[in-house]
Amino acid sequence: MTAAANLVTACGPRIEFAGIDLTLGRTRILEQVSFNVAAGSVHAIVGPNGGGKSSLIKTLLGQMPHQGQLTLHWPGEREVIGYVPQALEFDRGLPMTVDDFMAAMCQRRPAFLGLSRRVQPAIDAALARVGMLDKRKRRMGALSGGERQRVLLAQGLIPEPQLLVLDEPMSALDEAGIQVFEQLLQGWRQAGTTVLWIEHDLEAVMRLADRVTGLSRQVLFDAPPAQALTPERLLGLFSVHPRSESLA
Known part of the structure; x- marks a missing residue:
C-alpha cells in the first residue's frame, strides 16, 4: 500500500x-x-x-x-458493496434514457415513474462526477461505448460504497x-x-x-x-x- x-x-x-x-x-x-x-x-x-x-x-x-x-x-x-461490470448488454433500440437506467439501478421505485426525490440528489452527484450530467436525457443506445461505461461507473457510486x-x-x-x-x-x-x-x-x-x-x-x-x-x-x-x- x-x-x-x-x-x-x-x-x-x-x-x-x-x-x-x-x-x-x-x-x-x-x-x-x-x-x-x-x-x-x-x-x-x-x-x-x-x-x-x-x-x-x-x-x-x-x-x-x-x-x-x-x-x-x-x-x-x-x-x-458497489459493482461496475465490464460492459452493459442491452437492446440499443430500447427508449431508455440515462435517467431511466439510473432509476432502474439505484431506486426501488419503478423506473417508469421517474427519479424519486429521495435518490435524485445522489444520482445528480454521481452523473456529475463522471461527466454525464448534461447527457442524462439521451438514450443509452445512442451513447458511445465510453459514455455508457461512465454511466456504469456512476451507478456504482450509489449508495456510496x-x-x-x-x-x-x-x-x-x-x-x-x-x-x-x-x-x-x-x-x-x-x-x-x-x-x-x-x-x-x-x-x-x-x-x-x-x-x-x-x-x-x-x-x-x-x-x-x-x-x-x-x-x-x-x-x-x-x-x-x-x-x-x-x-x-
Missing part, C-alpha cells in the same frame, strides 16, 4: 481469499486461490483471458458456489473518460474505500494500484506493482494459456 493510503482510516473491509476452488461442470476454473486485500487499498487483479479473474469476482459477490474460505472483515455495521468491485472499467473509456476514472480512483483511496480492480492495462495498474495479484487459475504472484509487474513475472503469467483442468 502507498504511504498516502496508510494515512487514511479505511471505511472498507479487509478481504481474505483462502484456498478458493471453483469448478464448473467438469472444468476446474480456480485452484487453491489464496491472497488478502488490505482494507482501504486499491488492489488490482491481472491475468490472461480465461484465467478466472471474473469468476473470482463472482464468488466474492455470491454469484458462484465455491470451496474454500472467503471472509470480509467490515470495520463497522455498514456493509455497502465501502467495497467497490471493478471488472475492467477502463476497457471502453476514451482519454477523457480515463482521466475521470483516475480521479474517481484517487477519491476512493482518499475515502478509505476498498477497491478490487480487474484490469488489463498494466501501465495503469503500475501507476494506480497499491498491490497486484497475478491470476491464471492459480495465484502466480501477489506483491506491490513495482515487484509484481516485472518482465519475468509477466512472461510467466501471459505466455501460458490458463490450464483449465477437466476432472476425471
Whole structure:
C-alpha cells in the first residue's frame, strides 16, 4: 500500500481469499486461490483471458458456489458493496434514457415513474462526477461505448460504497473518460474505500494500484506493482494459456 493510503482510516473491509476452488461442470476454473486485500487499498487483479479473474469476482459477490474460505472483515455495521461490470448488454433500440437506467439501478421505485426525490440528489452527484450530467436525457443506445461505461461507473457510486468491485472499467473509456476514472480512483483511496480492480492495462495498474495479484487459475504472484509487474513475472503469467483442468 502507498504511504498516502496508510494515512487514511479505511471505511472498507479487509478481504481474505483462502484456498478458493471453483469448478464448473467438469472444468476446474480456480485452484487453491489464496491472497488478502488490505482494507482501504486499491488492489488490482491481472491475468490472461480465461484465467478466472471474473469468476473470482463472482464468488466474492455470491454469484458462484465455491470451496474454500472467503471472509470480509467490515470495520463497522455498514456493509455497502458497489459493482461496475465490464460492459452493459442491452437492446440499443430500447427508449431508455440515462435517467431511466439510473432509476432502474439505484431506486426501488419503478423506473417508469421517474427519479424519486429521495435518490435524485445522489444520482445528480454521481452523473456529475463522471461527466454525464448534461447527457442524462439521451438514450443509452445512442451513447458511445465510453459514455455508457461512465454511466456504469456512476451507478456504482450509489449508495456510496465501502467495497467497490471493478471488472475492467477502463476497457471502453476514451482519454477523457480515463482521466475521470483516475480521479474517481484517487477519491476512493482518499475515502478509505476498498477497491478490487480487474484490469488489463498494466501501465495503469503500475501507476494506480497499491498491490497486484497475478491470476491464471492459480495465484502466480501477489506483491506491490513495482515487484509484481516485472518482465519475468509477466512472461510467466501471459505466455501460458490458463490450464483449465477437466476432472476425471
